[in-house]
Amino acid sequence: MILIEEANTRQNVYYKYLVDKESGKKTLLKTVEITCESSIVNKVEYCILYDSNMIPIKDAFRFINYNFLDCSPNTKYQAITSLRILYSFLEIFDLNLRELTDNDINNLKYFLRGYSPRGNLITINLNTDRSNTTINTYLAMFRRYTAFLNIENCNLHKISPITTKTFMYGADILVEKNSYVHNEGVNESKTVPMYVSIDEYKKVLDVIAKDYTIREECIVRLMYTGGLRIGEVLGLTIEDVQCRLYKNQDTKKKKKTAFVYTRNRVTDKDYQLAKNLEKPKNRRAYITKNYKQGAGKTSINISLYDKIMEYIDIFHNPNSYNKKDEDKVEDTILEYDFFDEILNPEVKEEYKIKKKSNKSLELFNRNFEKYARADIVDKKANTDENGFPILKNNSYIFINNVGKPLNIISWNKIMREILEKSGLDVDENKREHNLNHRFRHGHAMFLVKELKYTPQQVADRLRQSNPRSAYKYFRLTDDDRATAHDEFSKSLEDSLSKI
Template sequence: MDIREMVKGSKSKYEVSIISDGKRVVLGIVDVEVQQVDYNNEKYILIYDSNRRVIRDAYKYINLHLKDSSINTRTLTATALVKLYSFLEIYGFKIDNLEKNEMEVLKTFLYGNSKTGLLIDTMLVKSREAKTINKYISIYRGYFKYIGIDNKWINEKVKSSKTLSRDSFGDIGDSYKASERVSKAKKVPKYISEKQFDAILKCIRKHYGIREELLVRLMYQKGLRIGEALGLTIEDIKDDCIIIRNRISDGEDQHAKCLYQPISEQDYKGSKCLSLDFGFNIVKIDSELHELLERYIYMYHEKMVKRKRTSYRKYCKADRVEGNNFLEGDNYYLFINRESRPLRRTNWNKYLKKIYLMCNIEIDKEKKSKLLNHRLRHGCAMKGLKDGKSLEEIMKILRHSSLMSVMVYINPTDEDEYEANESIWDSRGIELNDID
C-alpha cells in the first residue's frame, strides 16, 4: 500500500493506493478537514471526516469541554485531532482499539517520515519535531480520557530525576513513557524581536543610511514583503499611505505577491488593477515615516538625476499608473543603488546579513538568505500579537484574506511559549452548517 501526502497551502490530504498488475490503483482519498465558523458571536471549530460528516466527539470536546480555553488552544487541539483521524482512516484502525504497535505507527505518521516498508510505503511531505509530537500526544491523552478510552500506552509513566521535556506534562520526577526526547539544541528564531529591531535601527543609523532604515521599517513596522518594498515607486508614496501593486516594468525582485499582474498598459485603467486588495493594497503610514520617505526621494533621486542622469532614466524608470509631481513627470523605482539602478534583492540581502551579524542576531546558515527579510515581516506579526492585537487585526496588517494564512507567521520561541503557555495553529472560516 502507498500513502502519499498532498499539500495545498497548510492543508494536507492523503492518497491511498496499491500496486496491481504493475499499475498503481487509487483506493481513496483521506481528506479530514478542520474548519472554524462564527455563529452568534461565538467561534466554533468543526472537524469533518472524508465523507464530510462532522466528527461528533471531536466537536463536543473542542467546543464544549474546552469552551473556557482560548481559541488558540482549541485550534491547536483541532489540528492534532485532524492528524489523528486522518491516521485512523488511512490505516483502518479503531480509536478505541489502539495498542502499542498502532500508537508507534501513529507517532511515525505524526513525524511525517517517508518510509519504504515490506507492506506499506509512506511519502509524507510535512515533517514535525519531537516537541510538536509531545504536544499532540498530550492532546490525545486528554481527548481519550474525555471519550472514555483508557489507552495504557499513552498514559504510562516512568520515574525520572527530571522530565524529558516541558511538553511531557508529567509530575515532578515523572514523565510519560510515550514522550519523545527533545533536543536542547538552540534554534534560530523565525522572527525579529522588538529588542532586536531597536538594535538594528541603531546599527543602521550609525553605519548605513535612510534607504536601509526605510526598508527594515517597512517590513517590520508595516509588514511589507521584500518584493513589495523593492517594487515601490515614487508615485506610490502618498501623504498618509503607500500603494502596493504590480507593474509590467517590474523585475523579478519587485513582485507584489497575491496582487493582480497586469499584462498590458490598458490593464492599469481596468477594473482588476483598480480593485482594492485585488489590484492594489493600501498601507497606512504616519507623518514621521512619510517625511523620511520624502527626504530619501529628494536626497537620493535628485542626486542621481544630476550625477547619472542617462543611466538613471534608462534603468530606474517605472510604468506610470497615476501620475506624480516628482522628477520631471516620470515615475521611478524608489529604492536604487549607487549605479542608479533599482536595488537588487541579492545585494540588499548582503547588507541585511551584515547588519544582523553586527547586532549579534543569529543566522540560520542552512536557510536561504531571503528568509532574513521574512523574519522582519514575521516580527511585525509577533509584535502585533504581543501588543494584544487579535488575529483578525494582524490579518489586515499583513494583508491576508484568511486566518489560515496568518498562522504561518505566528512562530513563538520557547521563551514565548513558556510565558504564554499556548500555541497558535491553522484555522479557516466558513459558513456554519446546522449541527444538532
C-alpha cells in the same frame, strides 16, 4: 555496480550514471539532466523543458506556458522545478508517467526526500534532502500536471478512506476532509516563526545609523513597522507613497496621514512583484476594475514618510547639489555613494556621501532614465485640482549607486551584513530562515503581543490571502513557555507549602 550520483551546477541539478569497476575507478555511462530554456516571442516569454537528449517535452511546454498565464513567477518557477525532478526520476528509472504504480510513487517520494539506498547492483547517492511539507508541495504539482494531461486512474490522486474533521475558519462548523493516500504526514509547528523583537529592531536601527544610509533605514522600517514583504518594498515607486489630510470621524479634526500602496506594474522585475496581487500583462490593465481594487494599502508613520521623501530628494537628484572642487574624494569604498556634489559636511556625514567623477554621474543619470523609471498607474490620483499632473515622471524609490533599481541579491547581502553586525543569528551554511521576512514576522508579533490583535485583524493588516496563515503568530514563544513553567512551579510550591 551502477552508481547514480546527484550533481549540480549553479543553474540546475543533474544525475550521473556511473560504473564503479573493481579497480575503484568510475566510468561515466550517462548524464540525466532536464534543462529549461526561455524564448521571447511577441514580447511573451515561453519556457521550454528539454530531456537529456535535448528533445523538447511538449506536454510540459503546454502545462507551463498555458496553465500558468495568470500565476506569479514563483508559482511558474515551482512548476518548472517540479517537472524537472519528475522527468529526471522517470528517465533515470525508465518509467512511464501514465503507468506509475503505487510502488513507483513511493520510490518517487524516496527520491524527493534524498534517500540514498545502497544495493549490490545499484547504489544511489543523493545530496538534496527535503521535508514532508516540501514533498507534499511537489506531489500537489505532480497531481496538477497529471490532471492537466487527463491521465485516468492515476495513483497519485488516490484519496484516503479516513475522514478527518476540522473547523472552518471564522465559524464553529466542522468540515470533513479526506487526504491523499500518498501525502506525507506533517506535524504542525508548535512555535512561532523566527522574528525580530523590539530590542533586536532597535539594535538594527543603531547599526544602520552608524554604518549605513537612510535607504537601509527606510527599507527596514517599511518591513517592520509596515509589515511589507521585501519584494513589495523593492517594487515601490514614488507614486505609491502618498500623504494626505484625513478627517477623524470622532473628533472631526483633520490629521496628516501617510499610506503606501502595493501594486504590480508591467515594468516590475520578478523580485519586485507584490504577492497575491494581479500582475498586469499590458498597460491597458491599469484602468481595469480588477487591477484598481486589487491594490494593497498600508498606513505608515509620518516620520517614515518624511524620511522616504528626504531619501528621494537627495539620492534621486545628484545634480541638485553645488559642486565644490576642494571636496573631491576618490571614487572608492562605499557602494551607496554616487553624488558629484554635496551641500555641506553635515549632509556628507549623515548620508555617507562621497563624490564621483563627471563620468560616473553621467552613467548614473543614463541608468536612472533607462532602468529606474516606472509606469504611472493612477492618473486620477496624480492630477491636481487644476487638472495638471502632480508627478511628471515616476521611478522606483530604492536605487543602487549607479542609478539602477536595487535588486534582491544586492539587498540580501546588505541585510545579512546588517544582522551580523547587530548580533542577530543568521544561517551560516544552510539558509533556512528568510532574513527579510523576520521583520514582517516581527510586525505581526507586535500586533499580537502588544496591540492584542485578533487573527482576522492580523491577516487583514498583513494582506494575507488565507486568514489561517495568521494563526502561527498566536503560538507560544520560548519566553512564553519559560514564563508559564515558572508560574506553574511557583504555584505548585505554594500549594505544597500549605499542606
